[in-house]
Amino acid sequence: MNISARNQLKGNITAIKPGVVTAKVTIDIGGGNSISAVITTDSVEEMDLKPGDAVVAIIKSTEVMIGRE
Numbered sequence: 001m002n003i004s005a006r007n008q009l010k011g012n013i014t015a016i017k018p019g020v021v022t023a024k025v026t027i028d029i030g031g032g033n034s035i036s037a038v039i040t041t042d043s044v045e046e047m048d049l050k051p052g053d054a055v056v057a058i059i060k061s062t063e064v065m066i067g068r069e
Contacts, residue, residue, distance in 0.1 A: 003067065005057035009035060013051050016044060025049065025066060027057050037064040 011029035023044045026036045035057050047068055049055070056067040 003058060005026075005058045005060040005065075009059070010059040011035070011055065011057065013049060013053045013055055015051060018044065025055075027055060027066075029057065035064065037066055039066060045060060 009027070009029045011034075013025060013026040014028045014034065015024075015025075015026040017024040018041055021041060022036050022038050023041045024036055025044065028034050031032055037057060043049075043066075047066070049066070049068070053068070056069075058065040058067050
């Protein structure tokens with residue numbers, strides 16, 4: 001995956017807390033650290049995200065996005 005954002009943290013999804021419009025995705029990034037992103041529930045479904053999946057948290061300015069190869 002090529003992307004211009006330089007702040008990329010690889011990890012595994014530990015939890016997904018779905019809501020009506022958005023979902024909170026928590027990612028274990030190692031060393032006892034985790035990061036969470038709030039993304040649309042449509043994105044969770046379209047990317048077929050589930051706990052245990054390997055993903056990349058992409059941090060750009062004030063946003064945290066999730067990428068999957």
